[in-house]
Amino acid sequence: MKKETALSILEGLKNGSIDFEDYALRKLEIIQKKDNVINAYISLDSEDFIREKIMEIKEKLASGKNMKIPGLIVSVKDNISTNFLPTTAASKILENYVPPYNATVVEKILEEGGIIIGKTNLDEFAMGSTTEFSAYGVTKNPWDITRVPGGSSGGSAASLSYGSADLSLGSDTGGSVRLPASYTATVGLKPTYGTISRYGLIPYANSLEQISPMARSVKDVSLILDVIKGYDPRDATSLNFEYREFNEKKFKICVPDEFIEGSENPIKSAIYNLLEKIEGEGIVIEYGRKFDKLNYALSTYYTIAFAEAASNLSRYDGKLYPNYYEGRSYREMSENTRKNYFGFEVKKRILMGIFALSEGFINDYYIAATKGRRIIRDEILKMTNDCIIAGSVSPILPPKIGERINDPLKLYAMDIYTVVANLAGVPALAMPAGFYNGLPIGIQFMAGPYEERKLLELGSFIEDKTGLYGIIAGD
Template structure:
């Protein structure tokens, strides 16, 4: 690769020193080198078709047009609908399914001149934190092929880390772009709930999830967010706001930035994670940022059970549609009941079935008040605490309690797997934006830090994120 950031690629394309076609060939060179080892894609689009798209973009440039993502190569998580490629959500249940429409975010990418290269691997129906629970194959971390890239958007993060795309879309229900970003030295943003359309996103937990931008630098994430954000008449949950303009946000004066570090957002993390984040905060403090360590989110310890109760209840409802009638995968039996039972038994993986059963229990008569209603009340308490704190400062904390685990290390124990989300689920429950950026390395493994702000304060997060990159020098790094 000649250029590590999408912004640098765009500069070359607009200046005429790099053509979209040349750039696509560079990307394919990286894919041919890395993909057999990493396995970040489920579906790679035909190279000739992608080059034709590059020529179309080149024609636009020759006509004097300058689409905001002209010639940039984008990878799309495989739970985001594309009518030109299969969309499996990492599940056998949707193998062979090609949607009849594009997600709104995909339409906006194409209108912006982006070149979509493929669909990335993920934990089945976004239910996982390591991208080992895909029905197809696990994805490996390019920084250490024996370790996981995080999940569930691990394919998108891994592809970015080795240079198989300039930008990527993931989805974040409880940390699914921030955890992979932290494990691969990339950048992931969970936007304010409702800022980005969910139309065309195969649902896991509707009230928590957001299609989310990923890239190798904060500025690149901002550039992608500006394209995919804004109200969508096809999605009733989108906010009545226009697209963001975060890519034009000027760097903030460090002395005007205030960070709070609730002890609940870092307590319990492994020593390398804790020390790396504290060293970074010390360096930010030396730049003039105000950092407070006496903050507290008292309800944070309850966030994980609250999150999983709500998420699994919504998942049980959402996945009821997979009964062998609507989608290609079906196991035919003599009657409807047996057909549904066999289709769901063979189509869903073990983890998905576990979560459906737990979700059904949380919603069942006799348990609903004890579990789901109690979790909904807990969610409100957590949201109020987070909103109260973000009015005063940006919240900082760990993304993951541990460095990237080895393949197979966590998935044998569901509780250890779920614990990887302990810090990230808070932003989803509160509906606030959260940005994960590289904080440093430990024994050659990437570690990340996350920041949370008030709703629609993505610009403030971008300003702080760029300052972090200036301090660490970790902008546009690749494996």
């Protein structure tokens, strides 16, 4: 089983044992060889563009500039704006759309020497849990191409999993980096809301979503988090903050029954085995905690997400973006544009969101959901004040392609454990816990606001003990 981490590559690039250009072009060759099957990417940079970027990096290094990730290969989810590659959000309505600016996180990656090799596939407008709702085809799981890689950041996870990128950016609205991480033996961190700029992220649900780092190890996630974090005056949701330092030698982990007992047996076994392996050695584990508010999480989350999606996607009316259908009136133009360019899942979520916001129903649905959100947040803050919450990422192993796409209730239930962190606005980390019949299984940890350092310290300790990191599928 081949292992490769961004930190080990970075060391080789810095000491000269790895050639910048050879390494980048080798990654491009891997994509050309494997991505016709996996379909992780929607668009790619050219060899000439990559060589040009490498020359710029070398010139900066020669001038004495210190960069954090010079020469590392980064893939970026295709709902994050780039002015040098199309940004489609996996929708036909934005096909060939190239934004006039870069997202703040993209600018930071380029400034620190990262090479953005391409834009990755996703569920259209990040609305999905399997990366099957893309106008550009289904992304397949590199561990088993008959199965999904999770969603909506499935392309980002798959690009890491088969070794075509060192680091990746996804977005997490209700588990969209953590679920793919769990299904592909990679690592995904949903940060505290407001700590990474959302400027340049094509919005789905503003109050829930965050641009989120992904990699093949916790230490690599920490590396890219250090690049992209920070206040941004261009983002109204951005916060001036300091991540809380974690200097203690002991961790306390609590495992609420509701966050694990509804999972399939192989998942429960893998998680309990991992927790048993790390118990002691400075880690205290408490079982039997209760989180009875989990029953309300999915309905609360999806009501809020659909309502915000209906508001956000109203801008796609045929006037502002390149793809549209003509009409004799504005109404006819907007109706034809949306009917022909939006996918089925997007249309469904818009309609449900409009219903939740409509007069006569808003109090029973949207307003009630915002009250439920507050109750869930208060409960999570109370629990994370005492311990790190551990549990499953997904209740099921990676499903077969097509298995859940036609059953919305089963599809949405995949998010039961992950939506809580988005509703509460707290950081959550998904990382490998083991394998079952060759399929990856993940574990999730949640901490209090601004406690990313605590999660990363715990995750780093665990991957050192288990050796479950840096794994490339198929090698």
